[in-house]
Amino acid sequence: AEDGYELWLRYRPLADAAAQGQRARFAQLVAPASTPTQRAARDELLRGLGGLLGAAPSTAEAPDRDGALLVGTPASLPAIAALELDLDGLGAEGFAIRSTRVGGRAATVVAANTDTGALYGAFHLLRLLQTGQPVDALDIRESPRVKLRVLNHWDNLDRYVERGYAGESIWDWHRLPDWLDPRYTDYARANASIGINGTVLNNVNTSAQALTPLYLEKTAALASVMRPYGIKVYLSARFSAPIEIGGLPTADPLDPAVRQWWKDKIDEIYRTIPDFGGFLVKANSEGQPGPQDYGRSHADGANMMAEALAPHGGVVMWRAFVYSHEEPDDRAKQAYTEFVPHDGVFADNVLVQVKNGAIDFQPREPFHPLFGAMPKTPLMMEFQITKEYLGFATHLVYLGPMYEEVLRADTHARGPGSTVAKIIDGSLEGHALTGMAGVANIGVDRNWSGSHFDQANWYVYGRMAWDPHASAEAIARDWTRMTFSTDPDVVEPVVSMMMGSHQAVVDYMTPLGLHHLMGRGHHYGPGPWVEGGPRADWTSVYYHRADARGIGFDRSATGSNAVAQYAPPVARQFGSIDTVPEEFLLWFHHVPWDHPMASGRSLWDELVTRYGRGVDYVRGMRRTWSTLEDKVDQERHRQVSVFLGIQEKEAQWWRDASIAYFGTFSRRPLPAGEAEPP
Numbered sequence: 001a002e003d004g005y006e007l008w009l010r011y012r013p014l015a016d017a018a019a020q021g022q023r024a025r026f027a028q029l030v031a032p033a034s035t036p037t038q039r040a041a042r043d044e045l046l047r048g049l050g051g052l053l054g055a056a057p058s059t060a061e062a063p064d065r066d067g068a069l070l071v072g073t074p075a076s077l078p079a080i081a082a083l084e085l086d087l088d089g090l091g092a093e094g095f096a097i098r099s100t101r102v103g104g105r106a107a108t109v110v111a112a113n114t115d116t117g118a119l120y121g122a123f124h125l126l127r128l129l130q131t132g133q134p135v136d137a138l139d140i141r142e143s144p145r146v147k148l149r150v151l152n153h154w155d156n157l158d159r160y161v162e163r164g165y166a167g168e169s170i171w172d173w174h175r176l177p178d179w180l181d182p183r184y185t186d187y188a189r190a191n192a193s194i195g196i197n198g199t200v201l202n203n204v205n206t207s208a209q210a211l212t213p214l215y216l217e218k219t220a221a222l223a224s225v226m227r228p229y230g231i232k233v234y235l236s237a238r239f240s241a242p243i244e245i246g247g248l249p250t251a252d253p254l255d256p257a258v259r260q261w262w263k264d265k266i267d268e269i270y271r272t273i274p275d276f277g278g279f280l281v282k283a284n285s286e287g288q289p290g291p292q293d294y295g296r297s298h299a300d301g302a303n304m305m306a307e308a309l310a311p312h313g314g315v316v317m318w319r320a321f322v323y324s325h326e327e328p329d330d331r332a333k334q335a336y337t338e339f340v341p342h343d344g345v346f347a348d349n350v351l352v353q354v355k356n357g358a359i360d361f362q363p364r365e366p367f368h369p370l371f372g373a374m375p376k377t378p379l380m381m382e383f384q385i386t387k388e389y390l391g392f393a394t395h396l397v398y399l400g401p402m403y404e405e406v407l408r409a410d411t412h413a414r415g416p417g418s419t420v421a422k423i424i425d426g427s428l429e430g431h432a433l434t435g436m437a438g439v440a441n442i443g444v445d446r447n448w449s450g451s452h453f454d455q456a457n458w459y460v461y462g463r464m465a466w467d468p469h470a471s472a473e474a475i476a477r478d479w480t481r482m483t484f485s486t487d488p489d490v491v492e493p494v495v496s497m498m499m500g501s502h503q504a505v506v507d508y509m510t511p512l513g514l515h516h517l518m519g520r521g522h523h524y525g526p527g528p529w530v531e532g533g534p535r536a537d538w539t540s541v542y543y544h545r546a547d548a549r550g551i552g553f554d555r556s557a558t559g560s561n562a563v564a565q566y567a568p569p570v571a572r573q574f575g576s577i578d579t580v581p582e583e584f585l586l587w588f589h590h591v592p593w594d595h596p597m598a599s600g601r602s603l604w605d606e607l608v609t610r611y612g613r614g615v616d617y618v619r620g621m622r623r624t625w626s627t628l629e630d631k632v633d634q635e636r637h638r639q640v641s642v643f644l645g646i647q648e649k650e651a652q653w654w655r656d657a658s659i660a661y662f663g664t665f666s667r668r669p670l671p672a673g674e675a676e677p678p
């Protein structure tokens with residue numbers, strides 16, 4: 001059934017003519033299979049080539065005919081050693097793919113320095129075939145530009161997934177460690193196919209239970225499934241674990257007994273899981289315990305763990321998504337205020353993990369001011385793949401353009417061209433330890449992500465973690481070809497739907513720099529009127545500040561001055577109402593309703609127009625998708641159609657509710673052609 005379970009690894013037969021030629025080119029597979037990773041590569045090629053070409057290649061120890069495919073390392077395969085390829089510079093995870101001749105016969109070679117590199121090369125070759133690229137004269141060298149490419153599961157041990165819209169957690173803790181669900185292997189294959197090499201199994205809001213021996217056994221079992229695919233497991237660590245499971249009276253990071261407890265715990269973890277990746281920590285944020293509970297700093301907390309992890313090669317990923325118990329003057333400023341003073345103080349194996357957006361994964365945020373402001377500390381990007389603020393799993397929103405926009409943003413930290421991507425890949429400040437995290441959208445749903453199109457967000461995240469300079473559109477094209485069809489009459493309309501879908505959701509939810517206007521708590525649907533409750537920054541009115549004069553959060557010098565956290569050229573650009581890009585206008589300024597916009601319309605008219613434009617885009621996607629009825633299998637076509645119907649209703653809901661509410665402040669009529677909300 002076309003239920004989406006196979007993700008982008010469907011390996012449906014290529015069109016006949018193409019398959020004929022490729023079958024001869026890949027008639028014989030020469031790939032060692034004496035390690036688990038080698039077997040994973042060989043099995044994937046047999047499965048993939050068998051599916052795509054209609055017949056799996058024969059296997060042999062050494063090439064003895066035209067059309068051999070050699071896969072391995074100089075150490076694992078003598079025929080590859082004999083080619084004396086230049087594999088320098090490919091590192092431990094890169095690969096080369098070459099069309100060449102071996103013993104006078106035509107051959108294709110996938111070569112790497114390690115088994116994992118060869119596995120990545122195997123997936124790359126399969127992708128070329130799946131996407132219909134020419135494979136007759138290959139000369140490819142690829143290696144990842146980011147070292148730690150990690151999924152963050154916000155999965156609780158009882159299988160509830162925080163902000164998860166694809167069913168329960170895939171980690172079946174109750175049946176672990178004995179029962180290894182085959183889904184774990186498919187998860188590892190999918191991740192390896194896009195280069196993801198780490199997974200944090202449990203939620204950042206975690207219980208200390210995850211660090212008890214019982215759960216370490218279960219984690220070790222999962223690690224054994226991930227290992228052949230080059231994936232390390234990590235755990236979120238609760239800062240107060242020494243109290244909760246260690247029986248100590250304190251978790252003060254400068255207390256010797258606490259330090260000893262973490263050292264012993266970490267030694268125990270590595271006895272159980274020798275290649276354990278390390279810890280992810282959410283501390284002193286949203287009520288989680290942390291070093292500040294003892295008057296210590298984030299660096300004190302992170303370094304304590306880092307010191308114990310270092311001898312084992314583990315890292316600490318310390319989150320910068322922090323906000324305090326006290327109400328802020330501007331929550332957007334807090335991470336910078338708390339972290340910048342510690343630049344240079346963090347241990348070598350600490351990365352600070354910074355969310356995409358100083359507020360919180362909004363449909364659109366300007367890049368986080370920490371990027372560029374902590375040159376001595378490796379900063380990780382934390383993207384959210386699950387769509388907490390973007391319509392959950394029913395709205396079709398391709399996040400590639402959003403990731404790309406942020407990665408290409410110029411921090412000016414070292415002059416023009418200091419993009420966020422260059423901070424993430426370490427090239428700007430010369431960091432070797434680099435990373436990107438994506439909050440997973442994976443659950444037990446048959447299609448893994450809750451909708452077919454949300455698989456694309458998992459996919460593009462992985463591809464951009466491998467190469468933060470990659471193009472969202474090129475990746476969308478690959479994904480569409482692998483997932484739906486290589487027919488250009490499918491690919492072009494689907495890619496074009498995807499590419500405009502992010503701007504559309506921004507338009508119908510939070511246009512022109514508005515943010516955090518979703519319903520309180522669940523974050524689904526409009527709630528710009530939300531006020532009251534325990535703290536100001538848990539309301540919407542805090543963020544939009546609409547009044548009779550205008551709308552928007554003044555973060556310029558006349559307001560919270562959050563703009564001053566950016567490098568001077570950026571601060572100047574964002575800080576002036578005349579130069580700030582319109583998409584961030586209301587993020588940085590409180591703007592009069594009559595303010596003239598680039599379109600010639602007033603701010604109010606522009607706002608209404610944007611809301612309407614977002615709804616129209618969704619209608620357009622419905623029309624486009626309906627033309628593909630004969631070109632996409634019925635099962636998937638139908639679900640996407642129904643979901644687009646939900647999205648249209650809800651885009652309209654967003655528009656009407658927002659305009660009706662903001663109109664009570666603007667007291668202006670709707671511009672001509674924009675109907676009254678019902």
Ligand code: GCW
Nearest residue numbers: 154162163204205282321360
């Ligand atoms: O976006 C908010 C979410 C919380 C989440 C928190 C965080 C894991 O609403 O559910 O908690 O961010 O990132 O820590």
